[in-house]
Amino acid sequence: MTKVAVLGAGINGLSCAVKIKEKYPYVDVVIIANDFTPNTTGDGSGGLWYPYLCGSTSPQLLRAGRTFTTLVVYPPTILAEMYRRFKQVNGIAIQSNINSLRDTKLSDYNVVINCMGLGSRDAIPDYKVIPIRGQISRIEAPWINHTIVDEDTGNYIIPNVYNCVLGGTHQENNYNRDIDDNDTDFVLNGCMELMPGIKHAKPITHWVGLRPGREKIRLESEEKDGKFYIHNYGHGGSGLTLFWGCASDVLEIFDNYMNIIKQKEKSKL
Numbered sequence: 001m002t003k004v005a006v007l008g009a010g011i012n013g014l015s016c017a018v019k020i021k022e023k024y025p026y027v028d029v030v031i032i033a034n035d036f037t038p039n040t041t042g043d044g045s046g047g048l049w050y051p052y053l054c055g056s057t058s059p060q061l062l063r064a065g066r067t068f069t070t071l072v073v074y075p076p077t078i079l080a081e082m083y084r085r086f087k088q089v090n091g092i093a094i095q096s097n098i099n100s101l102r103d104t105k106l107s108d109y110n111v112v113i114n115c116m117g118l119g120s121r122d123a124i125p126d127y128k129v130i131p132i133r134g135q136i137s138r139i140e141a142p143w144i145n146h147t148i149v150d151e152d153t154g155n156y157i158i159p160n161v162y163n164c165v166l167g168g169t170h171q172e173n174n175y176n177r178d179i180d181d182n183d184t185d186f187v188l189n190g191c192m193e194l195m196p197g198i199k200h201a202k203p204i205t206h207w208v209g210l211r212p213g214r215e216k217i218r219l220e221s222e223e224k225d226g227k228f229y230i231h232n233y234g235h236g237g238s239g240l241t242l243f244w245g246c247a248s249d250v251l252e253i254f255d256n257y258m259n260i261i262k263q264k265e266k267s268k269l
Protein backbone atom coordinates (compact mmCIF):
# COMPACT_ATOMS: atom_id res chain seq x y z
CA MET A 1 0.00 0.00 0.00
CA THR A 2 1.49 3.34 -1.07
CA LYS A 3 1.44 6.09 1.56
CA VAL A 4 2.62 9.54 0.56
CA ALA A 5 3.79 12.35 2.87
CA VAL A 6 4.08 15.77 1.28
CA LEU A 7 6.29 18.01 3.42
CA GLY A 8 5.29 21.66 3.20
CA ALA A 9 1.96 23.39 2.57
CA GLY A 10 3.20 26.32 0.52
CA ILE A 11 2.11 26.67 -3.08
CA ASN A 12 4.50 23.88 -4.14
CA GLY A 13 3.48 21.34 -1.49
CA LEU A 14 -0.22 21.99 -1.99
CA SER A 15 -0.10 21.70 -5.77
CA CYS A 16 1.89 18.43 -5.64
CA ALA A 17 -0.53 17.00 -3.06
CA VAL A 18 -3.55 18.04 -5.16
CA LYS A 19 -2.17 16.57 -8.38
CA ILE A 20 -1.30 13.22 -6.78
CA LYS A 21 -4.47 12.83 -4.69
CA GLU A 22 -6.77 13.82 -7.57
CA LYS A 23 -5.13 11.26 -9.88
CA TYR A 24 -4.74 8.50 -7.26
CA PRO A 25 -7.75 8.86 -4.92
CA TYR A 26 -7.05 5.44 -3.32
CA VAL A 27 -3.52 6.47 -2.24
CA ASP A 28 -3.15 8.02 1.25
CA VAL A 29 -1.72 11.50 0.82
CA VAL A 30 -0.89 13.50 3.94
CA ILE A 31 0.54 17.02 4.03
CA ILE A 32 2.80 17.68 7.03
CA ALA A 33 3.82 21.31 7.58
CA ASN A 34 4.55 23.91 10.21
CA ASP A 35 2.55 26.62 8.47
CA PHE A 36 -0.51 26.59 6.25
CA THR A 37 -2.18 29.34 4.24
CA PRO A 38 -2.44 32.28 5.01
CA ASN A 39 0.98 31.98 6.71
CA THR A 40 3.21 30.67 3.91
CA THR A 41 5.72 32.60 1.80
CA GLY A 42 3.46 32.63 -1.22
CA ASP A 43 0.54 34.19 0.70
CA GLY A 44 2.30 37.55 0.95
CA SER A 45 3.99 37.45 -2.43
CA GLY A 46 3.24 39.56 -5.47
CA GLY A 47 1.49 36.75 -7.37
CA LEU A 48 2.94 37.83 -10.71
CA TRP A 49 3.52 35.24 -13.44
CA TYR A 50 6.86 36.45 -14.70
CA PRO A 51 9.18 35.06 -17.40
CA TYR A 52 11.67 32.66 -15.85
CA LEU A 53 15.17 32.24 -17.30
CA CYS A 54 15.72 28.56 -17.98
CA GLY A 55 19.03 26.73 -18.28
CA SER A 56 21.67 28.70 -20.14
CA THR A 57 19.56 31.65 -21.34
CA SER A 58 21.80 34.69 -21.00
CA PRO A 59 20.32 37.50 -18.84
CA GLN A 60 22.11 39.87 -21.26
CA LEU A 61 19.47 38.98 -23.84
CA LEU A 62 16.87 40.47 -21.57
CA ARG A 63 18.61 43.72 -20.64
CA ALA A 64 16.41 45.94 -22.76
CA GLY A 65 12.88 46.86 -21.68
CA ARG A 66 10.11 44.33 -22.31
CA THR A 67 6.37 44.62 -22.38
CA PHE A 68 4.13 41.57 -22.22
CA THR A 69 0.69 40.46 -21.22
CA THR A 70 0.60 38.12 -18.25
CA LEU A 71 -1.56 37.17 -15.31
CA VAL A 72 -1.48 38.05 -11.64
CA VAL A 73 -3.16 36.06 -8.90
CA TYR A 74 -4.05 37.24 -5.43
CA PRO A 75 -1.95 34.53 -3.71
CA PRO A 76 -4.13 33.76 -0.65
CA THR A 77 -7.00 32.98 -3.05
CA ILE A 78 -5.06 30.39 -5.03
CA LEU A 79 -3.52 28.85 -1.89
CA ALA A 80 -6.97 28.57 -0.27
CA GLU A 81 -8.37 27.04 -3.47
CA MET A 82 -5.55 24.46 -3.61
CA TYR A 83 -6.18 23.57 0.04
CA ARG A 84 -9.93 23.24 -0.64
CA ARG A 85 -9.27 20.92 -3.61
CA PHE A 86 -6.98 18.75 -1.49
CA LYS A 87 -9.54 18.44 1.32
CA GLN A 88 -12.33 17.77 -1.18
CA VAL A 89 -10.60 14.56 -2.30
CA ASN A 90 -10.10 13.51 1.35
CA GLY A 91 -6.50 14.66 1.66
CA ILE A 92 -5.24 14.89 5.24
CA ALA A 93 -3.28 17.83 6.65
CA ILE A 94 -1.19 17.66 9.83
CA GLN A 95 0.49 20.62 11.47
CA SER A 96 3.89 19.45 12.69
CA ASN A 97 7.60 20.15 12.41
CA ILE A 98 9.92 17.79 10.49
CA ASN A 99 13.46 17.77 11.84
CA SER A 100 15.03 15.67 9.13
CA LEU A 101 14.13 13.05 6.53
CA ARG A 102 14.82 10.46 9.25
CA ASP A 103 12.13 12.00 11.49
CA THR A 104 10.09 9.16 13.05
CA LYS A 105 6.88 10.93 11.93
CA LEU A 106 7.78 9.75 8.42
CA SER A 107 8.30 6.07 9.25
CA ASP A 108 4.84 5.00 7.97
CA TYR A 109 5.29 6.58 4.53
CA ASN A 110 7.06 4.93 1.59
CA VAL A 111 7.00 8.08 -0.57
CA VAL A 112 8.09 11.47 0.76
CA ILE A 113 7.71 14.60 -1.34
CA ASN A 114 9.82 17.41 -0.01
CA CYS A 115 8.43 20.89 -0.68
CA MET A 116 9.76 22.60 2.47
CA GLY A 117 11.24 25.57 0.62
CA LEU A 118 13.76 27.32 2.86
CA GLY A 119 13.13 24.65 5.51
CA SER A 120 15.06 22.22 3.29
CA ARG A 121 18.26 24.02 4.25
CA ASP A 122 18.28 22.48 7.73
CA ALA A 123 15.98 19.47 7.32
CA ILE A 124 17.75 17.82 4.34
CA PRO A 125 20.30 19.51 4.96
CA ASP A 126 20.98 21.46 1.77
CA TYR A 127 23.09 24.56 2.41
CA LYS A 128 22.68 25.67 -1.19
CA VAL A 129 19.25 26.92 -0.11
CA ILE A 130 19.46 30.47 1.23
CA PRO A 131 16.92 33.06 2.37
CA ILE A 132 16.41 35.99 0.02
CA ARG A 133 14.58 38.53 2.14
CA GLY A 134 11.77 40.43 0.46
CA GLN A 135 10.07 43.39 2.11
CA ILE A 136 7.03 44.79 0.32
CA SER A 137 4.17 47.22 0.97
CA ARG A 138 0.52 47.04 -0.03
CA ILE A 139 -1.39 50.18 -0.92
CA GLU A 140 -4.94 51.02 -1.94
CA ALA A 141 -4.66 52.20 -5.54
CA PRO A 142 -7.45 50.72 -7.67
CA TRP A 143 -6.48 53.05 -10.54
CA ILE A 144 -3.23 51.11 -11.13
CA ASN A 145 -3.74 48.32 -13.66
CA HIS A 146 -0.25 47.86 -15.09
CA THR A 147 2.65 46.01 -13.56
CA ILE A 148 6.06 47.67 -13.70
CA VAL A 149 9.27 45.86 -12.74
CA ASP A 150 12.57 47.73 -12.60
CA GLU A 151 15.17 44.98 -12.66
CA ASP A 152 18.02 47.46 -12.01
CA THR A 153 16.73 48.79 -8.68
CA GLY A 154 14.54 45.81 -7.71
CA ASN A 155 11.46 48.05 -7.32
CA TYR A 156 8.16 46.81 -8.69
CA ILE A 157 4.47 47.66 -8.76
CA ILE A 158 2.03 44.76 -9.05
CA PRO A 159 -1.72 45.45 -8.87
CA ASN A 160 -3.72 42.62 -7.27
CA VAL A 161 -7.52 42.39 -7.19
CA TYR A 162 -7.87 43.87 -3.71
CA ASN A 163 -4.81 46.12 -3.45
CA CYS A 164 -1.48 46.90 -5.06
CA VAL A 165 1.91 45.45 -4.13
CA LEU A 166 4.98 47.70 -4.05
CA GLY A 167 8.33 45.98 -3.87
CA GLY A 168 10.83 45.17 -2.89
CA THR A 169 14.07 44.07 -1.39
CA HIS A 170 16.15 41.05 -2.47
CA GLN A 171 18.56 40.59 0.44
CA GLU A 172 20.49 37.33 0.34
CA ASN A 173 21.26 35.43 3.56
CA ASN A 174 19.08 37.81 5.55
CA TYR A 175 16.67 36.12 8.00
CA ASN A 176 15.18 39.32 9.46
CA ARG A 177 11.39 38.98 9.42
CA ASP A 178 10.82 42.40 11.02
CA ILE A 179 9.80 45.47 9.03
CA ASP A 180 12.83 47.66 8.46
CA ASP A 181 12.06 51.39 8.11
CA ASN A 182 14.93 51.95 5.68
CA ASP A 183 13.52 49.21 3.46
CA THR A 184 10.05 50.78 3.67
CA ASP A 185 11.58 54.07 2.42
CA PHE A 186 13.39 52.22 -0.37
CA VAL A 187 10.17 50.52 -1.47
CA LEU A 188 7.92 53.59 -1.31
CA ASN A 189 10.41 56.11 -2.76
CA GLY A 190 11.60 53.72 -5.47
CA CYS A 191 8.03 52.97 -6.59
CA MET A 192 7.11 56.68 -6.48
CA GLU A 193 9.93 57.31 -8.94
CA LEU A 194 8.39 54.71 -11.25
CA MET A 195 4.86 56.10 -10.77
CA PRO A 196 4.64 59.48 -8.97
CA GLY A 197 0.86 59.20 -8.40
CA ILE A 198 1.55 56.55 -5.75
CA LYS A 199 2.15 59.35 -3.23
CA HIS A 200 -1.65 59.85 -3.16
CA ALA A 201 -2.38 56.18 -2.37
CA LYS A 202 -3.36 54.93 1.09
CA PRO A 203 -0.82 52.52 2.65
CA ILE A 204 -2.40 49.28 3.92
CA THR A 205 0.37 47.09 5.25
CA HIS A 206 4.05 46.14 5.08
CA TRP A 207 5.24 42.54 4.95
CA VAL A 208 8.44 40.50 4.91
CA GLY A 209 8.90 37.05 3.35
CA LEU A 210 11.96 34.88 2.89
CA ARG A 211 12.25 33.49 -0.64
CA PRO A 212 13.72 29.98 -0.79
CA GLY A 213 16.73 30.88 -2.98
CA ARG A 214 18.95 28.29 -4.63
CA GLU A 215 21.29 28.47 -7.63
CA LYS A 216 18.92 26.02 -9.32
CA ILE A 217 15.59 24.46 -8.31
CA ARG A 218 16.04 20.93 -7.00
CA LEU A 219 13.41 18.76 -8.67
CA GLU A 220 14.53 15.14 -8.67
CA SER A 221 13.97 11.81 -6.98
CA GLU A 222 16.25 9.67 -4.86
CA GLU A 223 15.91 6.33 -3.10
CA LYS A 224 17.36 6.17 0.38
CA ASP A 225 16.87 3.90 3.38
CA GLY A 226 14.04 2.02 1.64
CA LYS A 227 12.03 5.16 0.87
CA PHE A 228 11.34 7.02 -2.36
CA TYR A 229 11.88 10.78 -2.12
CA ILE A 230 10.91 13.48 -4.59
CA HIS A 231 12.47 16.88 -3.93
CA ASN A 232 10.83 20.06 -5.20
CA TYR A 233 12.29 23.18 -3.60
CA GLY A 234 14.42 26.28 -4.19
CA HIS A 235 11.99 28.30 -6.33
CA GLY A 236 13.39 31.67 -5.15
CA GLY A 237 11.27 34.57 -6.39
CA SER A 238 9.37 32.47 -8.93
CA GLY A 239 7.33 29.92 -6.98
CA LEU A 240 3.98 31.42 -7.98
CA THR A 241 5.12 31.29 -11.60
CA LEU A 242 6.46 27.76 -11.63
CA PHE A 243 4.36 25.77 -9.16
CA TRP A 244 1.93 24.08 -11.55
CA GLY A 245 4.61 23.02 -14.03
CA CYS A 246 6.85 21.75 -11.22
CA ALA A 247 3.91 19.82 -9.72
CA SER A 248 3.34 18.23 -13.16
CA ASP A 249 6.99 17.10 -13.18
CA VAL A 250 6.59 15.69 -9.67
CA LEU A 251 3.46 13.84 -10.78
CA GLU A 252 5.34 12.37 -13.75
CA ILE A 253 8.07 11.04 -11.42
CA PHE A 254 5.37 9.65 -9.13
CA ASP A 255 3.58 7.99 -12.10
CA ASN A 256 6.82 6.19 -13.00
CA TYR A 257 7.22 5.05 -9.39
CA MET A 258 3.64 3.71 -9.35
CA ASN A 259 4.18 1.86 -12.65
CA ILE A 260 7.29 0.15 -11.27
CA ILE A 261 5.40 -0.84 -8.10
CA LYS A 262 2.55 -2.24 -10.24
CA GLN A 263 4.96 -4.28 -12.36
CA LYS A 264 6.69 -5.65 -9.25
CA GLU A 265 3.32 -6.70 -7.80
CA LYS A 266 2.30 -8.39 -11.08
CA SER A 267 5.54 -10.33 -11.28
CA LYS A 268 4.87 -11.73 -7.77
CA LEU A 269 1.57 -13.29 -8.95
Ligand SMILES: Cc1cc2nc3c(=O)[nH]c(=O)nc-3n(C[C@H](O)[C@H](O)[C@H](O)COP(=O)(O)OP(=O)(O)OC[C@H]3O[C@@H](n4cnc5c(N)ncnc54)[C@H](O)[C@@H]3O)c2cc1C
Pocket residue numbers: 007008009010011012013032033034035036040041042043044045046047048049050096097098099115116117118119120123133134135136167168208209210211212233234235236237238239240241242
Ligand atom coordinates in the same frame (compact mmCIF):
# COMPACT_ATOMS: atom_id res chain seq x y z
C1 LIG B 1 8.24 39.57 -1.29
C2 LIG B 1 8.04 38.38 -2.21
C3 LIG B 1 7.40 38.57 -3.41
C4 LIG B 1 7.24 37.48 -4.30
N1 LIG B 1 6.59 37.68 -5.47
C5 LIG B 1 6.45 36.65 -6.35
C6 LIG B 1 5.80 36.86 -7.59
O1 LIG B 1 5.29 37.93 -7.88
N2 LIG B 1 5.73 35.80 -8.45
C7 LIG B 1 6.27 34.58 -8.16
O2 LIG B 1 6.22 33.68 -9.00
N3 LIG B 1 6.88 34.36 -6.96
C8 LIG B 1 6.99 35.37 -6.06
N4 LIG B 1 7.61 35.16 -4.86
C9 LIG B 1 8.23 33.85 -4.59
C10 LIG B 1 7.23 32.84 -4.03
O3 LIG B 1 6.49 33.41 -2.98
C11 LIG B 1 8.01 31.60 -3.52
O4 LIG B 1 8.85 31.10 -4.54
C12 LIG B 1 7.02 30.49 -3.15
O5 LIG B 1 6.08 30.99 -2.24
C13 LIG B 1 7.77 29.29 -2.57
O6 LIG B 1 6.79 28.33 -2.27
P1 LIG B 1 7.16 26.97 -1.54
O7 LIG B 1 5.88 26.21 -1.44
O8 LIG B 1 8.31 26.33 -2.22
O9 LIG B 1 7.69 27.43 -0.11
P2 LIG B 1 6.93 28.08 1.13
O10 LIG B 1 5.74 28.87 0.71
O11 LIG B 1 7.97 28.80 1.91
O12 LIG B 1 6.38 26.85 1.93
C14 LIG B 1 7.23 25.99 2.66
C15 LIG B 1 6.36 25.07 3.48
O13 LIG B 1 7.20 24.13 4.14
C16 LIG B 1 6.92 24.16 5.53
N5 LIG B 1 8.15 23.82 6.26
C17 LIG B 1 9.38 24.35 6.11
N6 LIG B 1 10.25 23.74 6.94
C18 LIG B 1 9.52 22.82 7.62
C19 LIG B 1 9.86 21.86 8.62
N7 LIG B 1 11.10 21.73 9.08
N8 LIG B 1 8.86 21.06 9.10
C20 LIG B 1 7.58 21.17 8.64
N9 LIG B 1 7.23 22.06 7.69
C21 LIG B 1 8.19 22.87 7.19
C22 LIG B 1 6.42 25.57 5.80
O14 LIG B 1 5.69 25.61 7.03
C23 LIG B 1 5.55 25.78 4.57
O15 LIG B 1 4.30 25.14 4.74
C24 LIG B 1 7.75 36.20 -3.95
C25 LIG B 1 8.34 36.02 -2.69
C26 LIG B 1 8.48 37.09 -1.82
C27 LIG B 1 9.11 36.87 -0.47
